[in-house]
Amino acid sequence: MTMIKLDISQNNFTINDTSLNFPIEIEVLDKILLANKRTVKKKHNIIYTWDDLGILAYSKNGQVVESLLLELKKGDFDFSSKDIFKGQFYFDNEEVITYYKTNKDKRVKLFDGDSNGALVLNNISVWFDSDKNNMEAIEIAAFKGVSIQKIPKDKYTIKEVNEELIEFSDFGFKLSIIQELMYTKEILEPKFDLFEFVIWYTKRDIDLEKEGYEPIPEVTQYFKDLPIPKKFATEITEIYQDGGNEIYMQLLRFGEGWEGYWDIENAKDAKHFPNLKKAILCYAKENVLNELNDMGIKSEWI
Known part of the structure; x- marks a missing residue:
């Protein structure tokens, strides 16, 4: 099995020394990863899973992927990989998790309530899904900017509705x-x-x-x-x-x-x-x- 190495630098994003940009063609990923993959079709997207590598890819149209996920903990979903990611990942010439832990000031919140934050370099975001300091997954995608906005005071206030409503029993x-x-x-x-x-x-x-x-x-x-x-x-x-x-x-x-x-x-x-x-x-x-x-x-x- 091929050892996988990801590298994000100031000027490039590579997997096993092949330069990439999001969205990434499925065929290109297959040629780089050189491993069998599963395809799980959901209602709104398609998820590709390389079980032996611990890598997932998310696609809206089945031709290109908008994001990659490195699983560091085994999940229970039908699309979860059977093994975890054991490859190498470097961010600005440093091991990515070490960089994340030692550069808290460089973390970017991608959305309201983002308590973990992401690293951003070369217009690529690397978001960390962590649980009590234990890394569970790393998501890699094109950086689309920060979406933190002021929340209207009444946004989630349940208001009276002057029209007929559905009465649910379940x-x-x-x-x-x-x-x-x-x-x-x-x-x-x-x-x-x-x-x-x-x-x-x-x-x-x-x-x-x-x-x-x-x-x-x-x-x-x-x-x-x-x-x-x-x-x-x-x-x-x-x-x-x-x-x-x-x-x-x-x-x-x-x-x-x-x-x-x-x-x-x-x-x-x-x-x-x-x-x-x-x-x-x-x-x-x-x-x-x-x-x-x-x-x-x-x-x-x-």
């Missing part, structure tokens, strides 16, 4: 609908961002690094209270549950994809959605699949 079902309306179709606003919410929330300090291993009560309550107007009901044609869905990543900072906090208990809420014809499930009790199929909604496990 929280898990409601979350699957929010995923479609808020993150897939982007018509339910505001689009919830966990890091932003933590900064916005003033009733107490929420420490994501300590509390992110369990659902945060204030976040869960926000989604329970969030009104869903009936006018959106006809927009729902399918439900697609996946451990990597944005809604679940917002609810649980350090989620692994196997949690059962949001299982759909029953399919009664499907009655609100006349155009719902298909459901792909992973967070649901066994009975839900049959109930949906009996209602004429073609359903299967992911």
Whole structure:
């Protein structure tokens, strides 16, 4: 197996001495990495996994990749690599993790609530996913600038709505609908961002690094209270549950994809959605699949 060496300098980004720029063609990566890869197709992107190398690549169109992920800890997702990254990675002529730990003043926050920060060089960002000082992964992508903005005082205040609302009996079902309306179709606003919410929330300090291993009560309550107007009901044609869905990543900072906090208990809420014809499930009790199929909604496990 080829030893992988990444190097980001003032003027270049290379993998095994081959110069690269984002987005990177899949064929080019294959020629450099010289290892077998798996392809996992998700609803909104395609993930390529080189199991023996501990490297993942994310693509929107299946032709070029927008980011790379080096896994330093084994994950439980279907796209997680079977082995961790054991290659070399140099940043400005120094081992990247050593550089990160000894140059705190050079870390750049890429988004509101980014407690880890990234290193940026040659218009490439290297972001570190760490848990209590233990590195779990490193993400490499084109640097798009810093997105920290002032948060409106009322952004996450639940407001009264003067229109008919959908009355849900099952929280898990409601979350699957929010995923479609808020993150897939982007018509339910505001689009919830966990890091932003933590900064916005003033009733107490929420420490994501300590509390992110369990659902945060204030976040869960926000989604329970969030009104869903009936006018959106006809927009729902399918439900697609996946451990990597944005809604679940917002609810649980350090989620692994196997949690059962949001299982759909029953399919009664499907009655609100006349155009719902298909459901792909992973967070649901066994009975839900049959109930949906009996209602004429073609359903299967992911």
